Amino acid sequence: MKALKFKRFSLLGWSDGGITALIAAAxxxxxxxxxxxxxxxxxxxxxxxxxxxxxxDVSNWSEAMRKPMEDLYGKEYFxxxxxAWVEAMSNITSxxxxxNICRHLLPFIExxxxxxxxEKDMMVPSFHPHFIHQQIKDSR
Numbered sequence: 001m002k003a004l005k006f007k008r009f010s011l012l013g014w015s016d017g018g019i020t021a022l023i024a025a026a027x028x029x030x031x032x033x034x035x036x037x038x039x040x041x042x043x044x045x046x047x048x049x050x051x052x053x054x055x056x057d058v059s060n061w062s063e064a065m066r067k068p069m070e071d072l073y074g075k076e077y078f079x080x081x082x083x084a085w086v087e088a089m090s091n092i093t094s095x096x097x098x099x100n101i102c103r104h105l106l107p108f109i110e111x112x113x114x115x116x117x118x119e120k121d122m123m124v125p126s127f128h129p130h131f132i133h134q135q136i137k138d139s140r
Contacts, residue, residue, distance in 0.1 A: 001031070010034040015123075019101055022132070025113070026105035035109065038116035041128035042103040042135070044092050051123060056086040106135035113139040 001009055010033045013021030018040025025032040041048070058066055058079045069078045093099045113136050117129035133139050 007031075008033040010036070012036045013038075013040065015039045022109065023102050023105060025111055026102070026108040029108065029110045032111045035111050035113040036116065037113070037132070039118070039121055039124050040115075040132065041101065041124055042106055042132055043101055043128075044089050044099040046093070047125060048099075049090055049093060051125075052086045052089055055123075056083055058082050103131070103135065106132060107137075109136045109139075115139055 008031055011021040011024060013019070018037035021035055021037055022040060022042065025035045055061065073081065092101060115129045115133050117124070117126060
């Protein structure tokens, strides 16, 4: 954004992009004007790992769910990358600060923040957006 000569800008992020937006907003508060995140989490729990492991093998997904991703990324690359993502999430839970992705950064977010969550989100349980909301002052 500096290369584009933006002094301040807003961020929108979904899923891991939401996590990235949370981290950026905490680390660069003078640059971020507003923030919108949906489907994001600041930490990983054992419950999350159970959800991730249940869908780790994408060959077991319905064609309706799998095909758009395979069309976009390629069948082999998508299967390999999604499996690696699940394994990375598992590794995060074995660190000394078990499961922490960015929960320690949330109190440093100063910009107006909107947190969106889908009631039918199968990958991010509803306690995650509630936690993010509790940690970011004046978030909605």
